[in-house]
Amino acid sequence: MSHGAIRLIEANCTSCMICARECPSWCITIDSHTEPIPDLPPGARERTTNVLDRFAIDWSLCMFCGICVEECPFDALEWASDPVSGVTTAAGLTHEIEELR
Amino acid sequence: MAGMQFWDWYGDGSTYVVDVGLACCTLEFEAASYGRTSAGIVRVEDLPAGSRVVVVISGTVTDKLTGPVVTIVSRIRAAVPSAAVVAFGACASAGGPYWDSYSVTKGIDQLVAVDAYVPGCPPPPEALATIVDELSERARV
Amino acid sequence: MSEVSRRVSAAEWHEAVAAAKTDGYDYFDWLGAVDQIGRAGEFDEGDFEVITRLVDLAAGRAVLLRTVIPRNEPRLASIVDVFAGAGWHERESGELYAIDFIGGDPRRLLLSEDYVGAPLRKDAVLGARAGIDWPGAKEPGGAPSRRRMVPPGVPEPEIWGDRNPEGEPDPEEVAQSAVGGRVRRRRR
Numbered sequence: 001m002s003h004g005a006i007r008l009i010e011a012n013c014t015s016c017m018i019c020a021r022e023c024p025s026w027c028i029t030i031d032s033h034t035e036p037i038p039d040l041p042p043g044a045r046e047r048t049t050n051v052l053d054r055f056a057i058d059w060s061l062c063m064f065c066g067i068c069v070e071e072c073p074f075d076a077l078e079w080a081s082d083p084v085s086g087v088t089t090a091a092g093l094t095h096e097i098e099e100l101r
Numbered sequence: 102m103a104g105m106q107f108w109d110w111y112g113d114g115s116t117y118v119v120d121v122g123l124a125c126c127t128l129e130f131e132a133a134s135y136g137r138t139s140a141g142i143v144r145v146e147d148l149p150a151g152s153r154v155v156v157v158i159s160g161t162v163t164d165k166l167t168g169p170v171v172t173i174v175s176r177i178r179a180a181v182p183s184a185a186v187v188a189f190g191a192c193a194s195a196g197g198p199y200w201d202s203y204s205v206t207k208g209i210d211q212l213v214a215v216d217a218y219v220p221g222c223p224p225p226p227e228a229l230a231t232i233v234d235e236l237s238e239r240a241r242v
Numbered sequence: 243m244s245e246v247s248r249r250v251s252a253a254e255w256h257e258a259v260a261a262a263k264t265d266g267y268d269y270f271d272w273l274g275a276v277d278q279i280g281r282a283g284e285f286d287e288g289d290f291e292v293i294t295r296l297v298d299l300a301a302g303r304a305v306l307l308r309t310v311i312p313r314n315e316p317r318l319a320s321i322v323d324v325f326a327g328a329g330w331h332e333r334e335s336g337e338l339y340a341i342d343f344i345g346g347d348p349r350r351l352l353l354s355e356d357y358v359g360a361p362l363r364k365d366a367v368l369g370a371r372a373g374i375d376w377p378g379a380k381e382p383g384g385a386p387s388r389r390r391m392v393p394p395g396v397p398e399p400e401i402w403g404d405r406n407p408e409g410e411p412d413p414e415e416v417a418q419s420a421v422g423g424r425v426r427r428r429r430r
Contacts, residue, residue: 003225014382021378025198026393034383050383059220060195060208086187086219086232090210093194093220164354201370201395203361204353 003064004080008055008100012076015050019068019077027061028068029054057100059084060093104143105173112138116153116237119145121173124160126190126223133226145180153237154184157229161192161199162206174213185216185236189229194218243297247306252287255309256319259294263324267296267305273321273331275339277364279313279417288312290339294321294328311341313413320346338362365413367420372396372403395420
């Protein structure tokens with residue numbers, strides 16, 4: 001079977017780190033920070049949410065095993081139909097959020 | 102050195118592609134070259150002058166194999182200085198799933214200059230056809 | 243095909259292989275080694291189990307001959323004079339476990355000449371895993387980790403590496419820690 005790239009559905013990602021920890025190739029990098037949840041009802045305890053800053057896949061390491069797609073509890077990763085295209089620099093093999101959409 | 106198999110990629114003598122098949126990615130090269138013409142030339146020095154040459158390193162390069170890989174690329178580049186080298190697949194690009202191995206070279210760009218990287222484990226044959234089109238400037242035709 | 247397994251002492255190894263050949267097991271299948279560290283009780287004579295499989299093609303039977311050699315003195319008689327084909331297998335196990343096959347071919351087979359170490363020993367840590375920051379070590383939200391996040395395959399820093407205050411790591415502790423086991427440090 002021929003496989004395409006892996007796509008990030010940014011809105012579903014909670015920065016939980018599960019994919020990065022499960023990846024056997026260590027090819028997923030995630031940076032995130034926390035922000036207070038705005039507009040809570042008066043008197044409610046202050047709560048925070050994770051905000052995704054960076055999600056990158058290094059395609060030069062990825063072995064397309066799909067463990068990240070399987071493990072994501074929020075369905076934030078899915079198979080794309082097109083393969084990752086060839087590039088002329090090694091740095092171009094790491095795709096950031098914009099290219100993973 | 103034993104002979105190399107050059108593929109007359111477009112059948113018009115313009116572009117010759119040679120596969121340095123080291124592991125499973127070479128099967129995708131075979132799929133991509135299926136139906137194309139073998140040039141019947143086994144020495145790079147015998148290629149017609151002015152030919153475009155693409156060297157595809159497909160597969161895992163172990164530390165033990167670095168010598169032969171460098172020798173092959175050097176010999177091709179000595180005869181055809183413009184020859185393009187393609188790191189085909191994750192292993193040739195950066196070690197791929199063997200990134201932490203004790204015996205695998207973490208990317209052939211540590212050994213030779215690389216003109217294009219094709220990610221995938223393995224990449225599909227179309228990805229190779231596309232990059233050869235780009236390197237031979239046919240993509241725009 | 244019927245197969246029997248036979249344990250022999252290291253001193254009897256060569257003799258046992260030669261006897262099996264005389265007995266009809268004249269086809270050499272393979273020879274390999276296993277690092278059985280941490281399985282005290284089962285392997286009292288040492289850590290490295292060397293196994294060869296010999297086949298009697300005519301009678302349709304096979305024998306596994308197994309022996310055990312100590313970690314600190316990993317030496318065993320070569321069987322290349324009995325089965326020449328065992329040469330490559332001994333070279334492979336020899337370099338991957340640093341086992342000395344006496345009378346065999348000491349040349350490297352698969353590893354590069356400048357490689358240092360015995361990578362299939364269970365206390366051999368992959369440098370790349372230990373040397374690169376594990377992307378999974380970060381916590382969601384970027385908060386400093388409350389747990390110590392050590393990736394699979396890398397021993398706890400107290401056991402191996404810079405933070406080991408006692409210097410020379412104990413192979414059994416390294417092997418156990420690298421697979422995620424909790425190590426109770428021994429008193430020295």
